[in-house]
Amino acid sequence: FCGFVAPCAKRFAPALPPMGRAAEIAHFASGCAGAAAAFNTRRFPRLGAVLSTMFLAAAPPTVAVVVPSARLERAYVVMSTNASDGWWEILRIFERSWAFSTERALEVQVLYFNVSSPARIASVFGDRPLDIFNSSLDYEPTRQLAATMSRDRWITWHVAMLHKSERWAQLAKAAFLQGRAILCVDSDHVFFPGWLREVERCLTMHEICFESSFITVGSADEAWLPAIDPRHLDADEFWRHAFVNVGLFAMRCGPSVHTFWRRVVRIMRATLRDRGSANDQNAAGFLLRTGFAGVDWGVLSPYAANQLAPASWRSQRRPGPRVRRMMEEMVIYHAANVHCGTACKLQLMEEMNRTWFARRARARVEACTDGGAGGAAPELAALLQGS
Secondary structure, eight states: OHHHHHHHHHHTOOSSOOTTHHHHHHHHHHHHHHHHHHHHTSSOHHHHHHHHHHHHHHSOOOOOOOOOOOSEEEEEEEEOSOGGGTHHHHHHHHHHHHHHHOSSOOEEEEEEOOOOSHHHHHHTTTTSOGGGGTTSTTHHHHHHHHTTSOHHHHHHHHHHHHHHHHHHHHHHHOGGGTTOEEEEEESSEEEOTTHHHHHHHHHTTOSEEEEEEETTTTSGGGGTSOOOOGGGSOHHHHHHHEEEEEEEEEEEOSHHHHHHHHHHHHHHHHHHHHHSOOOHHHHHHHHHHHTOSOSOEEEOOTTTEEOOOHHHHTTSSOOOHHHHHHHHHOSEEEOOOTTOOHHHHHHHHHHHHHHHHHHHHHHHHHHHHHHTOTTHHHHHHHHHHHO
């Protein structure tokens, strides 16, 4: 019984595992092995020997232990398209915000996943017309999505999603990174002071921490809904209110996260072969939601790292508790919008950067005014008006 349940318990663990679930399963399996060994010394030595073999197979093997660290050491930034259509400007905003808000020096490497060879185009079936997949049940929504962008953009997008997932699997397995923490992020993010503490706090509890967003992001509902925290919900409730965004995550490199990304790549390749389209976020979400991820994972606060809608900070809506908390706690902004090109992303990143600092400058002005700080308040107020 233990030999059967232990691997199944690991395979079908709840989709939002608490800290230490892997240790609990390992303890359960080792307990089964001990029970079998004790049974072997009793009245049925032959049967006990057979059972011992079964149960001991379920016990985790003895391996060299790498002490993991939650301290970020490196960052890998993705440039997901050709540099000629606005992405260099986006990368420059990313780099400026990173340099200003990062409390200590981290090694940063930019990864370019462009359409650079016929092999990469063929890997996402970009060398074939989409019509060959018209027998797929998902053909119509795929065709509609492809119609929203040029063919070159469609191919470049899929090349970036597939090959960056392969790169994450390689990094998770790399010997020089074992036990070390790295940040993997798309370049359409803006960082603010405090982001490093937020990310490392999550990594102290989980092997991998994803950016998460509310399902209502960008909708009118965002303005009035209550400020719930999906991190404190059970698995079913979490997925009812939020989703995981793989555009930003931090991971402690090791076998578990390597297995996770290897499974993401397998799902993407199978989906590309059957449907002509695949998405790294959908593949990762499927594994996390069904419990097949095989990794202890968590999410960053959706208030600390979010995709706040422009209408919410432009005062076009009356801000409710959820929006107010997003504006107050934000340390990472993701300019993610499926209907938004690079020019729009660039505008959103610049505008959010100004808005974030203006709100905090205004708060300092009000604090100085309320505290009677002499001439400091008028000077700050004039500076804020001038900006």
